[in-house]
Amino acid sequence: MSDALIPIGQLLEDGTELTQLSLRQWDRVLRHARSAGLLGRLRVAAMDADVLERLPESVVRHLESAWLLAERQRESACWEIERLYSILYPAGIPVVLLKGAAYAFTGHPAARGRTFQDIDILVPQGALRDVERLLGSDGWARKQVTPHDRRYYEEWMHEIPPMRHLQRGTNLDLHHAITPPIGRYPVDSAALLERAHAIPGWDDLYVLSPEDQFLHSVAHLFLEEEFGMGYRDMVDLRLLYRAGLSADPGFPSSVSARARELGLHGALSLAGNALAEVLEFETPLRARRGLIDALFRQVLLPDHPDLHRPGRDLAAFLLYLRGHTLKLPLRLLLPHLAYKGLLAGAAETQERRRNQQASEQLRQMLGPRI
Numbered sequence: 442m443s444d445a446l447i448p449i450g451q452l453l454e455d456g457t458e459l460t461q462l463s464l465r466q467w468d469r470v471l472r473h474a475r476s477a478g479l480l481g482r483l484r485v486a487a488m489d490a491d492v493l494e495r496l497p498e499s500v501v502r503h504l505e506s507a508w509l510l511a512e513r514q515r516e517s518a519c520w521e522i523e524r525l526y527s528i529l530y531p532a533g534i535p536v537v538l539l540k541g542a543a544y545a546f547t548g549h550p551a552a553r554g555r556t557f558q559d560i561d562i563l564v565p566q567g568a569l570r571d572v573e574r575l576l577g578s579d580g581w582a583r584k585q586v587t588p589h590d591r592r593y594y595e596e597w598m599h600e601i602p603p604m605r606h607l608q609r610g611t612n613l614d615l616h617h618a619i620t621p622p623i624g625r626y627p628v629d630s631a632a633l634l635e636r637a638h639a640i641p642g643w644d645d646l647y648v649l650s651p652e653d654q655f656l657h658s659v660a661h662l663f664l665e666e667e668f669g670m671g672y673r674d675m676v677d678l679r680l681l682y683r684a685g686l687s688a689d690p691g692f693p694s695s696v697s698a699r700a701r702e703l704g705l706h707g708a709l710s711l712a713g714n715a716l717a718e719v720l721e722f723e724t725p726l727r728a729r730r731g732l733i734d735a736l737f738r739q740v741l742l743p744d745h746p747d748l749h750r751p752g753r754d755l756a757a758f759l760l761y762l763r764g765h766t767l768k769l770p771l772r773l774l775l776p777h778l779a780y781k782g783l784l785a786g787a788a789e790t791q792e793r794r795r796n797q798q799a800s801e802q803l804r805q806m807l808g809p810r811i
Contacts, residue, residue, distance in 0.1 A: 449474050449743065450676060450720040453482055456490025467500050469747065477672040477743035480507030481554030511556050515545045521560055521611050522546050526646055528575050529564075535645045537563040537637050539616065539657065543648040547640060551680040555673075559603070559612035566617035566630065569601060573615070580607045589780055597623055597769060619657050624768045626664055628703050651685040651692065652699040656709065659700075663708040663715075663737070666764025668757065671741040672719070678712060679722050693725045715741055736760050 447470055452458055462470060474480045484504035487493040493501060522542060529536055538546055541557030564572050573583075584603045586594070594602045599618035605611065618630045637647035649657060658681055662674045685692035700709040713726025714734045719741045739756035742748040765774055 448720075449477060449479055449483070449672070450679075450722075453479070453486045453676060456486035456488075456492055459483070459487050459490070460492050460495050464497060464499075467497065471500065471503050473743045473745050473747065475503075475507075476745040478556050478670055479554075479673055479676065479743075480504060481511035481556060482676065483554075484508040485554040507556075508554055511554050514556055515552060517611070518542055518545045518557070518560055521606075521609075521613075524579070525560075525562065525576075525613075526643065528579050529572060530645055532571060532575060533645070534564055534568045534572060534575075535634070535647060537634065537647045537649060538640075539563055539619070539649070540661070543654065547648055549680075550684055551677050555677075559614050561614045561616060563616045563619070563630070563633070565634070569615070569617055573601065573604075576604065576613075576615075580609075581605070581613060582607055589777075593777065597621060597773065620660055620664060621768045623770065623773075624664075626660070626704050626708070626767060628660070628705065632703065651681070651688060652696045653703075655681045655685060655696055656700055656703060656705050659708050659712045660705055663711045664764065664767050666761045666768075668740045668760070669744050672743045675715060675719055675741055678716060679720055682716070682722075682724060697726065711737060733760075733763070 447462070447466060449470065452470065470483075471480065474483050480503060484493070484507060487496060487504065493504070496504070518541070522538065522545075526536065537543075539561035541552070541555060542560045542562065543549065544552035544555065545557075573581075581604045583601065584605060586602045591602065594600065599621050600614055600616040604613040604615060606613070618628060619633065620626050620628045633649060633653055634647075636650040636653060638650055640646045640648060648654065655678065658674060658678050662668070662671060662678070682692070685696065689695065697706070697709065700706040709726055710728035711733060713724050713728060714730055715737050716722045716724055717727055718734070718738055736756040736759055739750055739753045740760060742750075765778065768774075769777060
């Protein structure tokens with residue numbers, strides 16, 4: 442294997458290639474995989490290919506550490522989900538596990554070696570107040586936000602402000618939809634709940650159907666404005682697609698039909714093109730490419746300086762603006778961005794003043810020679 446930059450996705454596909462890496466190449470691979478949140482999955486690839494014992498000891502230590510972290514997070518998430526269930530089930534509130542929480546709790550292939558920072562659940566919008574009240578009795582509280590941000594979440598977005606357990610520090614995202622209801626691509630939550638799959642042995646606890654799980658991941662990546670973990674999300678999409686195809690050979694057709702029903706066909710086409718061009722994973726979901734596809738090709742590589750192309754910053758900025766325009770109509774978006782810009786400017790000014798004060802105190806402590 443050459444000294445050129447090695448795509449992490451290629452190594453995840455064929456773990457036997459891990460044995461061909463030099464220590465110099467491993468240095469790059471480990472740095473890139475860590476930035477993408479994929480070190481644990483590299484360990485999975487090595488185990489599946491039965492080559493872990495053939496890798497350098499220093500490399501194995503990194504992979505094992507990442508794997509153990511992912512396992513601890515998975516076990517912790519499952520415990521938290523059971524705790525949430527014990528609180529909400531007696532109230533008769535159906536709960537749908539989303540993304541990493543769903544993968545972890547159901548043993549989905551996408552959970553293997555995957556790290557995540559919070560638990561995402563979906564409940565009916567009419568139950569939000571009751572859910573928040575019940576969770577509050579168990580030590581959960583909203584993150585403190587400004588009155589503007591409270592309105593942003595409660596009136597415009599598909600979730601309430603993030604919640605955090607006051608003792609355990611666990612983060613929870615409480616959704617009532619998977620896309621903003623007033624955005625350009627509102628997804629009917631009732632349609633998702635209608636097709637949700639019950640988790641065996643857990644009444645009123647669900648995951649989205651395979652098609653909807655895939656489309657939620659698509660919407661999360663291609664209708665948003667931040668892409669720091671975009672490469673990992675692409676790997677998620679590949680795993681979700683393969684799992685869907687394994688269970689149902691007609692999955693490509695059913696997911697395309699479902700995307701049309703939910704108004705996500707454009708985002709699905711972007712995902713199909715990106716899977717082919719970023720991960721070299723061909724599916725029937727591809728469509729004619731355009732400017733947006735080119736922008737996504739720039740930002741979906743691991744967020745590491747080695748992989749930053751000349752146009753990446755511009756692409757990220759344009760997609761940042763695009764993501765916001767998909768969430769809010771301009772009459773709301775422009776005042777929102779102006780407010781956030783003023784807030785960021787004020788925070789930067791305060792930080793600069795604190796740094797100047799700290800520097801002055803240091804000069805006074807060290808005396809006139811400084």
